[in-house]
Amino acid sequence: VYFSPDKSYVVAFFRDNQNYQAKDRLVTVVGAYRERILNQVGGEYWKNLFCWPYALVEHNGKLGVVAPTYQKQFFFEYGSKNNDFLGIKGKDKEGKWFASPTNRNRYIDSRELGDWQNHIRIGILISRAVKRLHAAGLAHSDLSYKNVLVNPINGAACIIDIDGLVVPGKFPPDVVGTPDFIAPEVVMTSYLKKDDPNRKLPNINTDRHALAVLIYMYLLYRHPLRGDKVHDMDPQKDEALSMGAKSLYVEHPTDTSNRIKVANAKPTELPWKDTSKIPYTVTGPYLTPLFQRAFIDGLHEPSKRPTADEWEVALVKTIDLIQPCQNTSCDQKWYVFENTTKPKCPFCGTPYKGKLPVLNLYSSRKEGQYLPENHRLMVYTNQSLFQWHTNRNVFPNERISDAQKKREGYFVLHNNVWYLVNEHMNDLMDVTDFNNKKVIPVGGKVELTEGKQLLFSRQEGGRLAVVQLVDGK
Structure with missing residues (x-):
C-alpha cells in the first residue's frame, strides 16, 4: 500500500496476479456498484461508512486499486498504555483492539476506549452499512473486526476491504472469511472443492452471521461460540468442529456444555467471560431475542438469522433504553435500564x-x-x-x-x-x-x-x- 504525496488517497497493489474474473469484479466494484451506492441521492452519507475504492491502476504488471485514505479519527491518537509501549499510535483502529477484554484492560490507553453507548452506536453504523450492501444484492464476504475500523471515542465506524464483494451468480467470493466470523456452514464444507455444489461459500446469510458476532463482541467483549467444550484432541479438528458442525452458543439456555469456565479465564478477561455475571440479556429486550435467533435458531439454519435491518432497528431502540451509570468510575458509563427488578448497572454493580x-x-x-x-x-x-x-x-x-x-x-x-x-x-x-x-x-x-x-x-x-x-x- 502506497500513500499519495498529499496523503489524501492510497494505491494498494495485489501481491498475486489477478485473473480475468478478478479484474472484472474490480472494474464493477469501482464503477457500477460505487456509482449505485455512493453517487446517488444520499451518497455522501455512505462515503463515511465505506472506504470504497474508486479507480484501478496497473504498474509493472501488477494490478492495484485507488482508495481514499482512512479518516483521521480511525487512527490511534494515544495508542497503548505506558507511553504507547506497543507502538500503535498513528496506526489504524482495527476493531479487534476494542472487542477483547484483555486488550482493553491491559493494552489500550483508556482515552481510546469510549463507552458502552458508543459501542451501541458502532453497531448501528455497521448494521446500516451492511444493510445497504445487502439491499444492492452484494455480500461483503469477509466481514470481521479486521475489516471494520471503529472509533469508540465518538461511536464512528467504517467498512474497508470492499474489493472482495460477492455478487451471487456473477462474482463468487475470493476468500472464505476471517476465523471467528466464518459461518458454520462455510467451515463445515471448506474441505470441498470450490466448484462442488455442496460447498457453502460466503453470501448474504453468512454476512448476517458475521454481523451478529461483531455486535455481540462489541457489546460483551467475548466470542459467542468460543466456550470450553472440547470436541477432538487434535487442535485443528477441534477448531473445525467448534466453529462448524458442532458449534454451540456459549449461553445456550438448555445445552450448557459449551459454557465458558470462569476458572480457566485470565483475570484480565473478567468479568466479561463470566456469563453468569454479565449475560447477553444485559443488552436489553430488543437485542436479546436477536442474539437468540442468531446463535440458537439460526446458527445452523442460515435463513433464520436476523437481517442487518433488524439489528439496526433493535440497536436504535436500545439507545433509548440506556441510562448513565451513577458511578463516575464505571468503565462502561452506560447500561440498559432494567426495572423489573431493583435497577443497577450490570457492569459495576452500582444501584440506581x-x-x-x-x-x-x-x-x-x-x-x-x-x-x-x-x-x-x-x-x-x-x-x-x-x-x-x-x-x-x-x-x-x-x-x-x-x-x-x-x-x-x-x-x-x-x-x-x-x-x-x-x-x-x-x-x-x-x-x-x-x-x-x-x-x-x-x-x-x-x-x-x-x-x-x-x-x-x-x-x-x-x-x-x-x-x-x-x-x-
Missing part, C-alpha cells in the same frame, strides 16, 4: 438511586386510537426528545433530513421534580384528563408524574407517551 421517568410510547393507526409500540424512552438529565420519538413515521437513519434531526425538547430534574421542556412541539398536550386537556406551549414545561399522558403530535404517526415513575431507593 432516585426517581426516574420512563416514557412508554404509543401511536395511532386510527384517529383517537393508540396502540403500544414496544418502544420506551428512558429519561435522564438533559436527555433529548427528537422527531423519531414523537412520530413513528420518522426513523433516525441515512434518509433523515436536517429538519428532522432538530431537537424537539429535553428533560431536566429540578428540585427533585422531573420536567419535559418543550422546544419545538406545536401540538404538545397533557391529555391525562380527557375532559381537561392542557396545551404545553413552545417554551413551556410539563411535570412528569406517574400515569401522565402526553400527546406529542396530532400529525399522522404522532405518538402518545404514558409516564411511568420508577423509584430506585
Whole structure:
C-alpha cells in the first residue's frame, strides 16, 4: 500500500496476479456498484461508512486499486498504555483492539476506549452499512473486526476491504472469511472443492452471521461460540468442529456444555467471560431475542438469522433504553435500564438511586386510537426528545433530513421534580384528563408524574407517551 504525496488517497497493489474474473469484479466494484451506492441521492452519507475504492491502476504488471485514505479519527491518537509501549499510535483502529477484554484492560490507553453507548452506536453504523450492501444484492464476504475500523471515542465506524464483494451468480467470493466470523456452514464444507455444489461459500446469510458476532463482541467483549467444550484432541479438528458442525452458543439456555469456565479465564478477561455475571440479556429486550435467533435458531439454519435491518432497528431502540451509570468510575458509563427488578448497572454493580421517568410510547393507526409500540424512552438529565420519538413515521437513519434531526425538547430534574421542556412541539398536550386537556406551549414545561399522558403530535404517526415513575431507593 502506497500513500499519495498529499496523503489524501492510497494505491494498494495485489501481491498475486489477478485473473480475468478478478479484474472484472474490480472494474464493477469501482464503477457500477460505487456509482449505485455512493453517487446517488444520499451518497455522501455512505462515503463515511465505506472506504470504497474508486479507480484501478496497473504498474509493472501488477494490478492495484485507488482508495481514499482512512479518516483521521480511525487512527490511534494515544495508542497503548505506558507511553504507547506497543507502538500503535498513528496506526489504524482495527476493531479487534476494542472487542477483547484483555486488550482493553491491559493494552489500550483508556482515552481510546469510549463507552458502552458508543459501542451501541458502532453497531448501528455497521448494521446500516451492511444493510445497504445487502439491499444492492452484494455480500461483503469477509466481514470481521479486521475489516471494520471503529472509533469508540465518538461511536464512528467504517467498512474497508470492499474489493472482495460477492455478487451471487456473477462474482463468487475470493476468500472464505476471517476465523471467528466464518459461518458454520462455510467451515463445515471448506474441505470441498470450490466448484462442488455442496460447498457453502460466503453470501448474504453468512454476512448476517458475521454481523451478529461483531455486535455481540462489541457489546460483551467475548466470542459467542468460543466456550470450553472440547470436541477432538487434535487442535485443528477441534477448531473445525467448534466453529462448524458442532458449534454451540456459549449461553445456550438448555445445552450448557459449551459454557465458558470462569476458572480457566485470565483475570484480565473478567468479568466479561463470566456469563453468569454479565449475560447477553444485559443488552436489553430488543437485542436479546436477536442474539437468540442468531446463535440458537439460526446458527445452523442460515435463513433464520436476523437481517442487518433488524439489528439496526433493535440497536436504535436500545439507545433509548440506556441510562448513565451513577458511578463516575464505571468503565462502561452506560447500561440498559432494567426495572423489573431493583435497577443497577450490570457492569459495576452500582444501584440506581432516585426517581426516574420512563416514557412508554404509543401511536395511532386510527384517529383517537393508540396502540403500544414496544418502544420506551428512558429519561435522564438533559436527555433529548427528537422527531423519531414523537412520530413513528420518522426513523433516525441515512434518509433523515436536517429538519428532522432538530431537537424537539429535553428533560431536566429540578428540585427533585422531573420536567419535559418543550422546544419545538406545536401540538404538545397533557391529555391525562380527557375532559381537561392542557396545551404545553413552545417554551413551556410539563411535570412528569406517574400515569401522565402526553400527546406529542396530532400529525399522522404522532405518538402518545404514558409516564411511568420508577423509584430506585
